Amino acid sequence: MTAYDPCAHCEEVMQPFMDRVLTDAERAQAEAHLDECTYCRKRYRFEENLRVFVRQAVTAEPMPVELKQKLAALRTPLQ
Amino acid sequence: MGKTTREPDARQIATEARDRVRFEEEALALSDQVYRVARHLVGSREEAEDLMQETYARAFRSWRSFQPGTNLRAWLLRILTNLNIDRGRRQQRSPDMQPLEEGDYFLYNKLEAAGDGDTDEERVVERLSQNDVVSALSDVPHDFRDVVVLVDIGDFTYADAAQILDIPIGTVMSRLHRGRRILKKSMADQAVGGELA
Numbered sequence: 120m121t122a123y124d125p126c127a128h129c130e131e132v133m134q135p136f137m138d139r140v141l142t143d144a145e146r147a148q149a150e151a152h153l154d155e156c157t158y159c160r161k162r163y164r165f166e167e168n169l170r171v172f173v174r175q176a177v178t179a180e181p182m183p184v185e186l187k188q189k190l191a192a193l194r195t196p197l198q
Numbered sequence: 199m200g201k202t203t204r205e206p207d208a209r210q211i212a213t214e215a216r217d218r219v220r221f222e223e224e225a226l227a228l229s230d231q232v233y234r235v236a237r238h239l240v241g242s243r244e245e246a247e248d249l250m251q252e253t254y255a256r257a258f259r260s261w262r263s264f265q266p267g268t269n270l271r272a273w274l275l276r277i278l279t280n281l282n283i284d285r286g287r288r289q290q291r292s293p294d295m296q297p298l299e300e301g302d303y304f305l306y307n308k309l310e311a312a313g314d315g316d317t318d319e320e321r322v323v324e325r326l327s328q329n330d331v332v333s334a335l336s337d338v339p340h341d342f343r344d345v346v347v348l349v350d351i352g353d354f355t356y357a358d359a360a361q362i363l364d365i366p367i368g369t370v371m372s373r374l375h376r377g378r379r380i381l382k383k384s385m386a387d388q389a390v391g392g393e394l395a
Contacts, residue, residue, distance in 0.1 A: 134374075173331050176326075181230070182229060182233040183247070186233070190254045
């Protein structure tokens with residue numbers, strides 16, 4: 120039998136925890152572990168920063184102005 | 199009594215024209231947000247631009263099938279992903295291919311090990327560049343990337359993503375779970391390469 124490893128469990132539920140889809144009991148268990156475990160808490164904070172960083176990195180490129188104009192030109196002409 | 203309404207009268211025509219113009223304006227106002235998602239669902243900027251034009255042309259033609267009060271952004275992306283599939287822009291799925299993935303802590307552990315003992319979470323993430331992220335995302339296989347892009351970049355709920363991609367919500371969750379891990383493995387490879395392998 121494999122011994123229960125709270126850090127491995129925390130790693131497993133980290134993403135659902137951040138997505139807020141855990142049950143109240145699961146969430147409370149994860150929060151209790153994060154309160155007492157520096158190793159997992161560091162990684163949790165990193166994951167939070169990472170999500171913001173990824174979103175900013177991939178949305179930095181704006182839609183080309185010409186494309187916006189082309190889309191507007193597709194509208195049905197007013198009669 | 200006696201007056202029939204077989205022919206649409208001027209008022210009906212005017213109401214319809216007003217509804218259509220409102221729909222078109224609302225759809226255009228969302229185009230930046232739709233583009234941000236589209237840009238990462240396909241391989242290149244050119245493809246994304248073509249797909250956006252096809253999507254808006256179709257949306258403007260079939261505006262009557264949109265139910266007011268529902269999520270217009272999700273409706274537009276549903277059209278976009280269907281067009282993308284119809285045009286065979288997606289690579290063929292290869293069921294035997296198992297993308298490499300690691301645990302959720304893999305990226306942090308790699309970046310931390312690559313630093314000079316600095317384990318501040320804020321600084322660790324700064325070891326990634328914007329290019330690392332964009333390039334890593336484009337390496338994630340389509341099925342996984344679609345879900346990651348819709349949920350993590352497009353801010354869609356699991357339910358919206360399921361509807362847009364026409365897959366069960368359980369599949370959205372499992373692909374998201376694996377897709378994020380594949381992305382992190384890919385970012386780790388981009389950022390620190392094989393130097394610590």
